[in-house]
Amino acid sequence: MRLKDAFVIMAVAVAYSVPVLAGTVTGTVKLDGVAPKGRPIDMAKEPFCAKAWNPSATTQQVEVGPNNALENVVVYVSAGLPDKVFDPPSTPVVIDQKNCMYGPHVVALQVNQTLKVINSDPHSHNIHPLPTINREWNKSQPPGSAPLEQKFDKEEITIPVKCNIHPWMRSYIAVFRHPYFAVTGSDGTFSLKGLPPGKYTITAWQESYGSKTQDITVGAGPSSANFEFKAK
Secondary structure: OOHHHHHHHHHHHHHOOOOOOOEEEEEEEEEEOOOOOOOEEOOOOOHHHHHHOOOOEEOOOOOEOHHHEEOOOEEEEEEOOOOOOOOOOOOOEEEEEEOOEEEOOEEEEEOOOOEEEEEOOOOOEEEEEOOOOOOOOOEEEOOOOOOEEEOOOOOEEEEEEEOOOOOOOEEEEEEEOOOOEEEOOOOOEEEEEEEOOEEEEEEEEEOOOEEEEEEEEEOOOEEEOOEEEEOO
């Protein structure tokens, strides 16, 4: 569908009060080549965590699933949306501190959506996002304490997160002004639902490989956009 045709459809729908059918963009993110091995993490200072990760824990920069599917990739609409305010979901996005690791490793949420941080370990943690646009904060969380709740009031992709107590703990938070984003799981797939017909730029971001973009035209129905990152 041409962009001109999409606008004609939308204009007719508005004139006759006909609902505009939304489109869905689906795809897969893969790694071309051999994924690097994670670096071993020395958790000797926290025997509880060291035992949980026996024989050893490794860093999480590049996680690959079956058929070289790339996990923890943030896929989102980066251009083409109207300049409007999208209401945030009421459901919070959760980060758990368990066995001295953040989980999930990468999360995404909307501006002013609640981020809930849990400590499931029998020792203290702290969560310290390092934004460049949003307000920086650093909260300690003793074992058994209530979940921490925070919000981000500006779009920012992406915010690195660290723990000042356990330097190997790393995570990322992506904050969007709109709801058209996803984070790939172990199968590398994503789905961006509810997009009005139009022309968009789709971006895929991975912490070690950076970003790739793709321009697509979305009609009423399914569209596809696949990404491939080359292994270093």
